Amino acid sequence: MAKVELVNVSKRYGEVEVVRNIDLEIEDNEFIVLVGPSGCGKSTVLRMIAGLEPISGGDIRIGERVVNNVSPKSRNVAMVFQNYALYPHMTVRENMGFSLKMSKKSKSEIDERVTAAAEVLELDTLLERKPSELSGGQRQRVAMGRAIVRKPDVFLFDEPLSNLDAQLRTQMRMELKKLHMKLATTTIYVTHDQIEAMTLANRIVILKDGFIQQVGTPVEVFEKPANVFVAQFIGNPPMNILKGIFKTEEGRPVVQVGSSVFPLPNGQGSSLQSGAQVLVGIRPDAIKMGRSTERLPKEWLCQGEVIVSEILGGQSLLEIVIDGENKLIAEVEGRVIAQPGETVPIGFEFDRMVLFDPETTNALS
Amino acid sequence: MREVSRDRIKAFLTLLPSIILIAVFVYGFIGNTVWISMTDWGGVASLAENPQKNFVGLQNYVELFTGFLDARFRQDLVNAVYYSVLLLAGAVGLGMFIAILLDRKPRGEDFLRTVFLYPMSLSFIVTGTIWRWLLAPQGGVNIVPTFFGGEKLTFQWLSSKQALLLFNWQHLLPVLLYVVAFVLIIIGLFTLKGDTPKALKRYLLPGLGLGACVWLFGDLLPQIYFMEEMHGFNLATLGIILATIWQYSGYTMALYLAGFNGISQDLMDAARLDGASDWGYYRHVAIPMLKPITISAVIILSHISLKMFDLIFAMTGPDNAETGHPALNMYLTTFRANEFSKGAAIAIVLFLLAAMFIVPYLVSSYRQRRARS
Structure with a gap:
């Protein structure tokens, strides 16, 4: 020893x-x-x-x-x-x-x-x-x-x-x-x-x-x-990484990702200037469906269009598009049987969202 | 017709020519030689158009081992035994040693490997001629000490009359039993550390018992010859043994080197982490792992040494009694003395000696293959 x-x-x-x-x-x-x-x-x-x-x-x-x-x-x-x-x-x-x-x-x-x-x-x-x-x-x-x-x-x-x-x-x-x-x-x-x-x-x-x-x-x-690198290496499927812009909306920090707006409830990116480019990381298991969305705040819920769904036994993997352009992989509890093209209600655990600097790819506090 | 059986017929037909050729030219001729060795074909009329061949049973063999005129064959046989044992020890030992040195990956390993392997590619006649010159009484090896201010050596490498470890042929049976006892005791001592009860029960005690019995009651064993006849290790064969080791240690080196290279780096690392020194790695891991290679080397070298002919012919000629060998003796007996039946008997004795080495190997490898499948 x-x-x-x-x-x-x-x-x-x-x-x-x-x-x-x-x-x-x-x-x-x-x-x-x-x-x-x-x-x-x-x-x-x-x-x-x-x-x-x-x-x-x-x-x-x-x-x-x-x-x-x-x-x-x-x-x-x-x-x-x-x-x-x-x-x-x-x-x-x-x-x-x-x-x-x-x-x-x-x-x-x-x-x-x-x-x-x-x-x-x-x-x-x-x-x-x-x-x-x-x-x-x-x-x-x-x-x-x-x-x-x-x-x-x-x-x-x-x-x-x-x-x-x-x-x-x-x-x-x-x-x-x-x-x-x-x-x-x-x-x-x-x-x-x-x-x-x-x-x-x-x-x-x-x-x-x-x-x-x-x-x-x-x-x-x-x-x-x-x-x-760590975000994508650890975790399977890897973390979803999207390009976004940091800004303040109605006094609260948010990220604009395409036409979607993600809130930053934990004050992530508090050091950033409004309008800064960021990379947004969301774990596939931070996307929820069905009953586990019930305990999420209302503004964290939205609709997603299913592209593919795979059932892995206890969980399901879904490829989802929100707001018509942002493609995400979601890993959700239970067997979700969804037809391609179907629209389903989903929720995000935005408190688990991570921001990265697009230049250095390092995480932002 | 089913596909499988058609395949089998094709395979059989393809093999048939070689089966027939081997059956006739190898096994048929062995059989014929056995038959001739049991006749009296030889002597004055042996080259007649239809020579007389009468069946005489094992008489030729009895004469070889106990006949008054065949003392030279017996010395040749003793020579062959010493030659085989020393060649095996020398070529396997030296080859292994060089392989270990080269396995340490010294600079110029490739070059050195070629250098050591090169004697293998020479014909025995060439090797024999080179070494005959090197071992000449007035030159070669004998004058090496003078380069360092020493005295010239006077050893007669190829014609010395000295012999060591003499024994009386009359006492062949007790001598053989002593050898068996000695081998058992040696094996016992080697396995003593690993598996003490087995070593004691299977090797040491029987070995000691046998030795003691022969020592106490050896006189009761029948004497196989009517008069005293001394045989031993002729020092004149040393030069021939040296030349053969020189030629074959490169070959065993190549075998071992290939084996060492085949051992995975992980295994070497594991041994190092387990606390084995470099020597410990070879002693406990690499060499025991290469047992199949050692066995192959022993088989190949032993049958080569038993059949050795051309090297001795080139070094000392066929008539030098001190360095005789059964294969040379067979040639002289058959084609110079026209004693065809006795020559055949010598050939069969050699054949049986070689089989003593090869058959156990074939049986054990066959068993292993069956156990695996």
């Missing part, structure tokens, strides 16, 4: 800079998720913390120790790889005990710790099997078991669930969460899947092109994205 601190860390391959001056402080026992599109540098950050990649600049600290030049085996970190990286010629027991064997632990201690870890992960009946005789989910568990027997200071996960099918992934995600609660160890988890990021993390770090875009709790990054 330890804090992990990245101070001004960068990584260059020749001329190409893949990680640029990252500052990040990870608390003891925190579950932090690095998320971003492929090529954003998230795996490189993880490998630098593990010591598998040398860093080109800055400092990495695990606990109180600067580990820039400490070899991977002396950092006391354990890593779970995307393809599990189990030793194919060893049994599950040998795989899990390998690190202890390398650190010259006694046979009885290895046995004890492997058995304990196997119980936690429900692998007790599989200990004598080879990885080739296991299913994907079981291999995944063995990879985790190999990490937890070591009692490391930090767990590193490199897209550990992406080789599993959708159903198993959901199940393993839950188990990972439970495991983290049980073991209470600092965990750094890399994924490109924003659902994993949202569900697992204490805090999410969103990376793009080697830069940190935003660090925050899942709710923070979802509701208060720092810029348009």
